[in-house]
Amino acid sequence: MIAEAGLAALWLAAALALLQLGVAFAGPRIGGVRAIAVPAAVAQGLLTLFAFAALITLFVRTDLSVQLVAANSHSLKPFIYRFAGAWGNHEGSMLLWVTVLAVAGAALALLERRLPLDTIRATLGAQAALALGFFGFLLIASNPFARLNPAPPEGQGLNPLLQDPGLAFHPPTLYLGYVGLSVAFSLAVGALITRDVGPALARAMRPGVLGAWVLLTLGITAGSYWAYYELGWGGWWFWDPVENASLMPWLAATALLHSINVLAARGGLRAWTIMLAVVAFSMSMVGTFLVRSGILTSVHSFAVDPRRGTFILGLLVVYVGGALALFAWRIGTVREGACFNLVSREGALVANNLLLSVILGTVFVGTLYPIFVEALTGEKISVGPPYFNAVSGPLVLLLAVLLFVGPLLNWRIDRRPVLRRTIAPALVAVAALVATVALGPMSLLSRLGLSVAAGLTVASILPLIGRNLRRTPLATWGMALSHFGVAVAVAGAACDSAFTRETLTAVRPGESASVGPWTIRFAGVDPVAGPNWTAVQGHLVATRGATRNLFEPESRAFSDPQTQTNEAAIRTYLDGQLYTVLGRQESDGRWQLRLWWKPFVTLIWLGGSLIALGGTLALIGRWWRGWRQRVRAREAWA
Amino acid sequence: MTLRLWFAIPLLVFALFVAAVLWRLADPPSTIVETRLVGQPLPPFATAPIVPGKAPVTSAELTAARQPRLVNLFASWCVPCIAEAPVLADLRRQGVRIDGIAIRDTSADLLKFLRDNGDGYDRIGGDANGQAQIALGASGVPESFLVDGGGVIRYHHVGAIMPQDREQVLAEWRKLR
Numbered sequence: 135m136i137a138e139a140g141l142a143a144l145w146l147a148a149a150l151a152l153l154q155l156g157v158a159f160a161g162p163r164i165g166g167v168r169a170i171a172v173p174a175a176v177a178q179g180l181l182t183l184f185a186f187a188a189l190i191t192l193f194v195r196t197d198l199s200v201q202l203v204a205a206n207s208h209s210l211k212p213f214i215y216r217f218a219g220a221w222g223n224h225e226g227s228m229l230l231w232v233t234v235l236a237v238a239g240a241a242l243a244l245l246e247r248r249l250p251l252d253t254i255r256a257t258l259g260a261q262a263a264l265a266l267g268f269f270g271f272l273l274i275a276s277n278p279f280a281r282l283n284p285a286p287p288e289g290q291g292l293n294p295l296l297q298d299p300g301l302a303f304h305p306p307t308l309y310l311g312y313v314g315l316s317v318a319f320s321l322a323v324g325a326l327i328t329r330d331v332g333p334a335l336a337r338a339m340r341p342g343v344l345g346a347w348v349l350l351t352l353g354i355t356a357g358s359y360w361a362y363y364e365l366g367w368g369g370w371w372f373w374d375p376v377e378n379a380s381l382m383p384w385l386a387a388t389a390l391l392h393s394i395n396v397l398a399a400r401g402g403l404r405a406w407t408i409m410l411a412v413v414a415f416s417m418s419m420v421g422t423f424l425v426r427s428g429i430l431t432s433v434h435s436f437a438v439d440p441r442r443g444t445f446i447l448g449l450l451v452v453y454v455g456g457a458l459a460l461f462a463w464r465i466g467t468v469r470e471g472a473c474f475n476l477v478s479r480e481g482a483l484v485a486n487n488l489l490l491s492v493i494l495g496t497v498f499v500g501t502l503y504p505i506f507v508e509a510l511t512g513e514k515i516s517v518g519p520p521y522f523n524a525v526s527g528p529l530v531l532l533l534a535v536l537l538f539v540g541p542l543l544n545w546r547i548d549r550r551p552v553l554r555r556t557i558a559p560a561l562v563a564v565a566a567l568v569a570t571v572a573l574g575p576m577s578l579l580s581r582l583g584l585s586v587a588a589g590l591t592v593a594s595i596l597p598l599i600g601r602n603l604r605r606t607p608l609a610t611w612g613m614a615l616s617h618f619g620v621a622v623a624v625a626g627a628a629c630d631s632a633f634t635r636e637t638l639t640a641v642r643p644g645e646s647a648s649v650g651p652w653t654i655r656f657a658g659v660d661p662v663a664g665p666n667w668t669a670v671q672g673h674l675v676a677t678r679g680a681t682r683n684l685f686e687p688e689s690r691a692f693s694d695p696q697t698q699t700n701e702a703a704i705r706t707y708l709d710g711q712l713y714t715v716l717g718r719q720e721s722d723g724r725w726q727l728r729l730w731w732k733p734f735v736t737l738i739w740l741g742g743s744l745i746a747l748g749g750t751l752a753l754i755g756r757w758w759r760g761w762r763q764r765v766r767a768r769e770a771w772a
Numbered sequence: 773m774t775l776r777l778w779f780a781i782p783l784l785v786f787a788l789f790v791a792a793v794l795w796r797l798a799d800p801p802s803t804i805v806e807t808r809l810v811g812q813p814l815p816p817f818a819t820a821p822i823v824p825g826k827a828p829v830t831s832a833e834l835t836a837a838r839q840p841r842l843v844n845l846f847a848s849w850c851v852p853c854i855a856e857a858p859v860l861a862d863l864r865r866q867g868v869r870i871d872g873i874a875i876r877d878t879s880a881d882l883l884k885f886l887r888d889n890g891d892g893y894d895r896i897g898g899d900a901n902g903q904a905q906i907a908l909g910a911s912g913v914p915e916s917f918l919v920d921g922g923g924v925i926r927y928h929h930v931g932a933i934m935p936q937d938r939e940q941v942l943a944e945w946r947k948l949r
Binding site for chain 2: 412450721722
């Protein structure tokens with residue numbers, strides 16, 4: 135009954151999307167929006183939320199008469215994974231996608247009041263068109279509520295790699311971010327239809343983009359940490375196609391976030407901002423397509439089906455192709471924005487946008503290059519971390535150096551001797567560079583990374599200096615915090631590549647191995663059992679000076695389905711992380727051990743979190759300001 | 773108008789993407805992945821003497837050898853290696869020169885293995901902690917690599933060389949002569 139109700143809610147929501155689309159392009163101009171389109175958008179949001187809640191209920195109850203539950207769940211699974219299992223599969227994750235899309239559409243319809251009515255109408259139409267396509271995909275090609283008759287006595291379980299608390303939060307966060315960008319996309323399409331691109335549009339876009347960007351940042355940071363501890367490979371970024379699929383929308387959204395400010399404050403960069411708004415959500419859809427279609431093979435390919443890939447490709451062609459065609463056709467007729475000097479805030483933001491776009495292009499080309507090469511020459515190649523690191527590393531450092539100056543510049547033109555204000559960070563950077571020589575041999579990129587990170591730590595505070603801190607807008611604090619987060623993350627990445635020590639060994643109980651400053655004695659193994667797995671648990675005693683800690687990495691065997699995973703045992707110290715993985719037992723009775731000592735590696739994720747926190751502050755600050763202005767305006771009017 | 777063309781660039785890039793993806797969807801990729809080491813020079817590795825009277829195997833010697841070699845990763849504790857041994861002996865009779873790398877083995881176990889299953893190896897090196905195995909990118913034992921006279925890997929066989937694989941290995945070997 136619950137399944138049928140969920141399905142009915144989805145069909146009803148799809149019908150409302152069709153209605154909203156019709157009203158936007160053929161309905162009455164004034165009454166159509168307020169009386170039909172807005173309520174239709176809100177109802178879609180509520181109906182999809184209901185459907186999503188229905189699916190979660192089915193998973194929590196382990197209702198095996200529903201095909202999706204039978205295929206992905208198991209009554210023995212712990213509660214949290216039965217709950218999270220609802221979106222740990224293709225159909226469920228697409229339902230989550232559609233739910234976020236509909237809720238974002240509802241929020242847009244409810245909250246956006248500043249734009250001209252025509253633009254709102256066209257925007258709601260674009261959002262309805264997006265929703266309709268994905269409703270169609272869900273109902274025709276990926277029905278999450280399909281029944282199974284007869285119901286099996288037990289479910290098939292969930293991919294054990296996904297049985298992890300990280301799963302409960304990582305995909306929903308990313309999806310909120312991915313799909314949140316649809317708001318900017320629809321606004322851009324709406325504005326292209328009415329040819330009305332200006333500061334008001336940028337202000338309408340900003341909260342959605344900022345919120346989506348914060349969630350993407352969090353999602354990518356969490357995903358990176360999840361891969362780091364769950365895959366047991368000791369790395370934090372693998373340039374895997376699916377990681378790239380989440381990075382590309384983030385890069386576009388980061389560029390968009392900065393160019394929106396130019397459009398909002400100065401009315402400049404109109405065509406560019408519109409293009410980024412289209413590209414950002416397009417990258418989200420391309421990312422989903424790459425993950426769902428199996429076009430690129432990857433460790434993340436949990437759900438692979440070429441037929442569904444074809445369906446999403448069709449949607450991509452309509453939406454991305456349509457929006458880009460509209461862009462090519464219309465943007466030439468949009469009024470030019472204000473001019474600016476090269477040495478100005480706009481100039482710095484343009485440089486930021488160009489660098490981010492080059493990184494985006496690099497990742498895009500690197501991810502898809504194997505397909506192109508195979509299409510043209512039949513040769514199989516794979517593009518690995520050396521390419522991505524070599525190209526994007528220096529660009530990221532250039533971006534960070536740009537942050538020394540950019541936030542200090544004035545809008546339009548800056549004739550002040552700005553470079554004088556960057557002397558302090560530049561000196562710190564040079565001092566750090568000299569200091570790295572004393573730290574021993576490391577790659578040039580790590581050396582420069584440490585230097586730039588030190589400089590940027592100082593530079594990120596500069597925009598706050600000389601201001602009345604109590605009257606400084608929260609958004610400025612947020613910017614400084616995010617830029618500081620960049621410094622922290624760059625420092626973490628540089629430390630990881632410069633100072634990590636790795637030991638790969640095989641030991642008998644009682645023997646010791648060492649990694650970095652640590653001595654690790656292998657005490658032996660014990661069998662342990664969890665709710666739906668059994669494991670061999672290693673006992674390692676790590677000592678460094680007076681510090682002595684027990685590590686218990688596990689090699690887990692899951693019963694349903696039968697799979698083996700490594701649970702790394704990781705402990706964080708003030709100066710780094712010790713990372714231990716228990717491998718297989720060898721024929722001679724020795725156990726394989728992989729040990730890493732990773733000084734300051736946690737700074738990577740701390741930096742990511744700070745960047746997201748900065749974005750959150752900016753979001754709160756802007757919202758607070760807007761609210762106060764509305765209150766004042768109302769008081770003045772009264 | 774020239775400006776308009778610039779604005780169409782994103783659309784063109786996207787069209788290229790769709791074309792490549794359509795091709796890929798129409799012609800799904802095969803799942804056989806050739807090892808990336810084929811066509812590459814041998815990665816540097818060294819092994820230790822483990823059998824009295826036999827020299828160990830090193831990448832340096834293989835690279836300077838001027839004649840092709842079949843490098844066989846095996847171990848006395850590996851059951852498929854026992855099944856592989858007669859095929860290796862046969863290949864040896866056909867003129868294939870074979871070097872062995874014994875993975876995580878002891879001298880005593882290895883001598884017994886060679887006594888029981890025959891010894892067609894010109895050289896045998898011990899790889900006590902699997903470093904050579906890791907350098908070669910081998911995932912287990914047995915695995916074999918055909919290396920040409922210049923030290924470039926030309927063929928990689930994962931798993932035991934069974935009688936049905938004999939002809940292919942011989943054909944690859946003759947290509948190198």
